[in-house]
Amino acid sequence: MKVLLTDDSTTMRKIQKRVLQTMGITEIVEASDGKMALEKLTEHNYNFDFMLCDINMPEMSGIETLRNIRSVPEGAKLPIIMCTSVAEKDQVMEAIKAGASNYVIKPFKPEDLQSKIETTLQRNK
Amino acid sequence: MSINQQDFTYVQTLVRQKAGIIIDDGKEYLIELRLKPVAIKNGYENVSGLVQKLKEHSRHNGTHEQVIEALTTNETSFFRDLHPFEVFKNVIVPELIEKNAATRTLKIWSAACSTGQEPYTIAMILRDSFPQLAHWNVSILATDLAGKVLDKARSGVFSQLEVNRGLPALMMVKYFDKQGDSWIIKEPLRKMIVFRQLNLLEHWSGMHTMDIIFIRNVLIYFDVEAKRSILKKVRELMKNDSFLLLGSTESLINVTTDFNNVRHDKTFCFKRKF
Incomplete structure (x- = not known):
């Protein structure tokens, strides 16, 4: 499995990486903002099994990134889990409308992130 | 201080009789972990003090209920197992x-x-x-x-x-x-x-x-x-x-x-x- 991790915090990416590694996922590509995420997606021909994406990031926010991904055919079906401390209802709704597959609020327990990933992938089968 | 064998057996029997829940031998850590907050809440320094109180008041009272509640596993989630x-x-x-x-x-x-x-x-x-x-x-x-x-x-x-x-x-x-x-x-x-x-x-x-x-x-x-x-x-x-x-x-x-x-x-x- 191949995953794109997008978060401007190195610590958060480390935490998420650890969760992914416990799940046996080793092919992890990292991006520190939305713009870089789009570059990585193009570079890899959108060939990822899923993506974890923060919302508040410099250069390009997670929501804008999400809209960009969903606007191209290659990105239409990519499971994207927003992983963010933005936890207001209207913002969660905005992410869903923009095409988020699921939403995890920080702080999270590692096992909860894992279970969100699993259920998202199960739903997207 | 961890729970001694006698106290462990007492709690094991109590929970089995009152709630039908089996706590296997070797789960002393579980009892210690779950009952420590109950002990502190009731003014005891450790679990032994709490167990002593349970023994003295063998009739069902609030403390017994607190102990049973603390030992009931409440692991749950929305859409569990999907x-x-x-x-x-x-x-x-x-x-x-x-x-x-x-x-x-x-x-x-x-x-x-x-x-x-x-x-x-x-x-x-x-x-x-x-x-x-x-x-x-x-x-x-x-x-x-x-x-x-x-x-x-x-x-x-x-x-x-x-x-x-x-x-x-x-x-x-x-x-x-x-x-x-x-x-x-x-x-x-x-x-x-x-x-x-x-x-x-x-x-x-x-x-x-x-x-x-x-x-x-x-x-x-x-x-x-x-x-x-x-x-x-x-x-x-x-x-x-x-x-x-x-x-x-x-x-x-x-x-x-x-x-x-x-x-x-x-x-x-x-x-x-x-």
Whole structure:
């Protein structure tokens, strides 16, 4: 499995990486903002099994990134889990409308992130 | 200071007698971990002090209840294991809607509901996928042994960590309101559920026949004899068309032959034999 991790915090990416590694996922590509995420997606021909994406990031926010991904055919079906401390209802709704597959609020327990990933992938089968 | 063997055996016996829950030998750490906060709350420095009090007041009192509640496993999440709820939505409810069309009733019991994630999941699915049930008499009974967890379930207030567990984002925004750091289940959903304290091992008063019984991840804590006694009572509440759902890792092998199982993908549903 191949995953794109997008978060401007190195610590958060480390935490998420650890969760992914416990799940046996080793092919992890990292991006520190939305713009870089789009570059990585193009570079890899959108060939990822899923993506974890923060919302508040410099250069390009997670929501804008999400809209960009969903606007191209290659990105239409990519499971994207927003992983963010933005936890207001209207913002969660905005992410869903923009095409988020699921939403995890920080702080999270590692096992909860894992279970969100699993259920998202199960739903997207 | 860790719990000594004598105190461990005392707690082990107490919990087995009062709640039918088996704590295996070697689980001293579990008792220590769960009872330390109860000991401190009651003014004791350690678990031994608390156990001493339990021994002195052998009649059922508040402390006994606190100990039993602390030792009851409350591990739960919304949409736990997902697949049983997919079967509930795609197979069980559509089938019962057809079969119960004449009476327009649907009775569901979530036994050992803990802090309410299971009955609220059931309510969300019904509300979300079956608008036609708005004109039916739908009842969801949610029971648990522990009063404290039932109070939490009734309140419908969940932390951010709790809504992170299994709850799809769309359901979260649709059926919860946010207040500070908490997520509160919306009133119409809360009103769909009746919460009641019930010890599965004791006599079940006021229970009626059910269409669907969720008794998931609780039988594992009982010995075979207790399991049989509970399942005998469960069977009496089931009709021909009723469904019983157990935890994903639970089975009835070597426990009872009173049920037939029907497999849907990864989910085993049980029906009573006649």
